[in-house]
Amino acid sequence: MKIKPLGDRVLVKIEESEEKTPGGIYIPQTAQEKTQTGIVKAIGDDKDAIKVSVGQKIMYDKYAGTNVKLNGEEHLILKMSDVLAILEE
Numbered sequence: 001m002k003i004k005p006l007g008d009r010v011l012v013k014i015e016e017s018e019e020k021t022p023g024g025i026y027i028p029q030t031a032q033e034k035t036q037t038g039i040v041k042a043i044g045d046d047k048d049a050i051k052v053s054v055g056q057k058i059m060y061d062k063y064a065g066t067n068v069k070l071n072g073e074e075h076l077i078l079k080m081s082d083v084l085a086i087l088e089e
Helices: none
Strands: 009-014 037-043 056-061 067-070 073-079 083-087
Touching: 009 056
Parallel strands: none
Antiparallel strands: 009 037, 009 073, 037 056, 056 083, 067 073
16 A cells, blocks of 8 residues: 655654663563654655655654554654654764
């Protein structure tokens, strides 16, 4: 299945958080913080409002978006206003 966001929305693949701390302690899934970074997989058709492009790593608002399961992986559909930053390495 393929999802094409509409308007100023962005489809983001959620990055999974680390299960182990640098000290070697394993953290159960229920105790992990909700991740706030992801990779843009598709963008909507409002080219004037969207400031990100496919493949960029972004940071988004903690409780933003709608969860979608696509090919067994967690994704989010976000409004552009929920995108906080583009992460560059």
